[in-house]
Amino acid sequence: MNMSFVMVGPPLISLLAGISILLWPRLLSYIVAFYLILFGLVGLLPLVL
Numbered sequence: 001m002n003m004s005f006v007m008v009g010p011p012l013i014s015l016l017a018g019i020s021i022l023l024w025p026r027l028l029s030y031i032v033a034f035y036l037i038l039f040g041l042v043g044l045l046p047l048v049l
Contacts, residue, residue, distance in 0.1 A: 010039065 017031045 009042070013038065 013035065017035055020031055021028050
């Protein structure tokens with residue numbers, strides 16, 4: 001995994017999630033769930049690899 005993605009990825013995904021929640025409030029629970037799963041996996045990747 002490229003280090004620049006690790007540094008730019010989370011803020012970019014957070015920004016897109018925030019905009020999506022503003023546009024479609026019903027997506028809040030799904031966005032939060034995917035956010036937590038994604039960053040949990042990103043946090044575990046260095047331990048696995």
